Amino acid sequence: MTQQTEMTTMQRKAGAGCDRADGAGMTPQKSLRLALAKAAQDELSLALRAQEISEELLNQAGLISAVNEDDLLLLLQGPMGAMGIVSVDIQMLSAVIEVQTMGKVNRREAPDRRPTNTDAAMLETLLNATLNDFAINLEGSPAQSWATGFQFGERVENARLLGLRLEDIEYRIFRATLDFADGAKQGDLLIALPAAGNVKAGTKQPAQSDWSSDLRQTVYASHGEITAILYRAMVPLNEARNFKTGDLVPIPVSALTDVMMEGVDGRIVGRAKLGQKNGFRALRMADPAEREVPKINRSRSENLATVASQPARIAADPGPMESRFPEDDP
Known part of the structure; x- marks a missing residue:
């Protein structure tokens, strides 16, 4: 050195x-x-x-x-x-x-x-x-x-x-x-x-049952951030630059039953179905064992549902949707 x-x-x-x-x-x-x-x-x-x-x-x-x-x-x-x-x-x-x-x-x-x-x-x-x-x-x-x-x-x-x-x-x-x-x-x-x-050396360790209970309470009290991804689309740059408030973005109908739930690291942690409850948009988590495999090819020729680009407008005026949860049915 x-x-x-x-x-x-x-x-x-x-x-x-x-x-x-x-x-x-x-x-x-x-x-x-x-x-x-x-x-x-x-x-x-x-x-x-x-x-x-x-x-x-x-x-x-x-x-x-x-x-x-x-x-x-x-x-x-x-x-x-x-x-x-x-x-x-x-x-x-x-x-x-x-x-x-x-x-x-x-x-x-x-x-x-x-x-x-x-x-x-x-x-x-x-x-x-x-x-x-x-x-x-x-x-x-x-x-x-x-x-x-x-x-x-x-x-x-x-x-x-x-x-x-x-x-x-x-x-x-x-x-x-x-x-x-x-x-x-x-x-x-x-x-x-x-x-x-x-815990200091020589002191009595807490019982295993107490430790498990404390861990369970800590986990249940913690918060996790999950983002619902309805649909991702590839659009030309010139088209994206012309987006403005109030524009409608076409969404395939199949996307409504296959909403991806992503964690903060971008990994998919589950999937859900979009519907409504009490007049507001809502998501119901899908059972992985019962979920149908969605079609990979979502072309523009499909029947399209359109949503406004402003979340505030959607929450204020959810509008009619075909997908309803059972407890909302009359």
């Missing part, structure tokens, strides 16, 4: 008496500062110095708002299904990748770009070592209950999906401004862990 990335002898001597401070007198900020420097030196021979570390408590919504959408977003896996997150900006990410691929940190500022799964893999070793040392430094302190047992999980595409994965609880947020290779780069890091902590 080059002289730029190795910690100097004086730096090692200066920190020699601090790496294993007594747990009772170790603050979480100090523990994280030491853990970051030690993990970078041990795993990458990289001189890393935390210039500033702050700590605060935020709920799930506050945490999602605090995350930068352009950062590399990672889920942390913890004890008993607990989850935390790590947010890494492009400067820190570039410093870690450069020292692994080129042997040194480039002094030029890294250009903005979209993080990838490869970036996440390059960060895994440093992250796991940091989390491990962070917990070891806090042994014997009250912080041990919430700091222990977390490791790299997986990359998440954006903050919206992150919100779907995180439990709606209070989180302990650490923000750190980091210096790499004596000023070659400066980057930002955010680490969030559940504030309440986990």
Whole structure:
């Protein structure tokens, strides 16, 4: 490794008496500062110095708002299904990748770009070592209950999906401004862990039946976003550019009995039939075993039903439809 990335002898001597401070007198900020420097030196021979570390408590919504959408977003896996997150900006990410691929940190500022799964893999070793040392430094302190047992999980595409994965609880947020290779780069890091902590070693584990009941209640109380897709059509660009409010879009009649239900990731989670109930448009989920296979070729020669392009008009004036649900029949 080059002289730029190795910690100097004086730096090692200066920190020699601090790496294993007594747990009772170790603050979480100090523990994280030491853990970051030690993990970078041990795993990458990289001189890393935390210039500033702050700590605060935020709920799930506050945490999602605090995350930068352009950062590399990672889920942390913890004890008993607990989850935390790590947010890494492009400067820190570039410093870690450069020292692994080129042997040194480039002094030029890294250009903005979209993080990838490869970036996440390059960060895994440093992250796991940091989390491990962070917990070891806090042994014997009250912080041990919430700091222990977390490791790299997986990359998440954006903050919206992150919100779907995180439990709606209070989180302990650490923000750190980091210096790499004596000023070659400066980057930002955010680490969030559940504030309440986990079951301490030696305490009685909750009964399996209680855990199952809690899980069931949590799942039933969660919300999922599902989009109903009535029909997708390919139209020429010049025709699409001329669309205006009030235009009618032709929809094949067969589409009314084969509405696709899509999750937030675009996967089809079910199919439904379009009808009406109490004077409003409604969907009835189809039984996969009884659903008829729709015709793949939906040509314009079919009988077409037309719907207005304004949802507000449809809700206000649903109009007559041939497809009605049995309980609406007189």
